[in-house]
Amino acid sequence: MVLITLASFGQDNNLILKVKFQKESKVKIDSTFINYYILDNRDTFYFPNNSDVIQCNYLQSLDRDHNKCKIYVNQALGNGNIEIVCCNGIDKTTTTFYGQISDGLMITGTYIIKSFNGVPLLTGQYYNNWKHGYWTSYYSNGRIQAIDKYIEGANYPVKTWGFNKKGKLIDYTDEEAEIIKRINENSH
Numbered sequence: 001m002v003l004i005t006l007a008s009f010g011q012d013n014n015l016i017l018k019v020k021f022q023k024e025s026k027v028k029i030d031s032t033f034i035n036y037y038i039l040d041n042r043d044t045f046y047f048p049n050n051s052d053v054i055q056c057n058y059l060q061s062l063d064r065d066h067n068k069c070k071i072y073v074n075q076a077l078g079n080g081n082i083e084i085v086c087c088n089g090i091d092k093t094t095t096t097f098y099g100q101i102s103d104g105l106m107i108t109g110t111y112i113i114k115s116f117n118g119v120p121l122l123t124g125q126y127y128n129n130w131k132h133g134y135w136t137s138y139y140s141n142g143r144i145q146a147i148d149k150y151i152e153g154a155n156y157p158v159k160t161w162g163f164n165k166k167g168k169l170i171d172y173t174d175e176e177a178e179i180i181k182r183i184n185e186n187s188h
Contacts, residue, residue: 035085050086064155066131070104077104092116105129115140128152139165149176153183 037044047053056069071078083098093116099109106126113122119142124135131150135157139145143165148157158179162171 037083053084054086064130066126067105067129071101071106072104079103093121099126102129124150130154141165143167146171151176151180151183153187154179 035044035046053073054069054071058068060068071082071084073079073082078101081100084096086095087093088095094114096112096114097106097109100107107129108127109125111122111124111126112120114120119140120136120138121140122135122137124131125133127133130152132152133150135148135150137145137148144163144167146163147161149159150156151158158174158176160171160173161169164170
């Protein structure tokens with residue numbers, strides 16, 4: 001069996017790997033493990049705890065909530081293209097992010113949370129280190145619960161559509177024009 005451990009990212013942001021050979025023929029993997037691999041290389045790494053790879057500081061006051069957690073590669077803030085899959089043993093959900101990270105932050109990519117049986121619970125995109133475009137949250141039955149539209153410069157949705165469990169629209173808010181106006185005023 002080959003175990004691959006992370007070394008560092010090279011100048012071209014590709015991962016440099018160290019390879020260790022061991023006599024073991026199997027590695028025990030269960031739903032409490034986190035795994036990730038570098039896109040296109042498909043080299044998978046397993047860790048027993050999320051905190052080995054993702055470290056969060058919810059007390060820090062940043063303007064973007066998703067920046068309170070940072071991704072570490074070989075005990076240093078990660079850079080490059082990566083896919084991370086976290087399995088939460090408590091609520092049995094799986095969180096996946098694949099895309100680009102820089103200084104441990106999710107810069108551009110796709111974010112998905114699924115239930116234990118594979119039903120999506122949340123889907124969305126990051127662009128330029130902002131939530132971007134349409135983020136969709138789902139009920140456990142797979143129906144859409146809400147659709148939120150995000151734009152660069154806003155830490156919260158500019159438009160929201162809320163649905164009941166039968167799929168009927170029950171809430172709609174549109175603050176996009178006002179938020180764009182405030183962003184433009186603050187940038188001058």
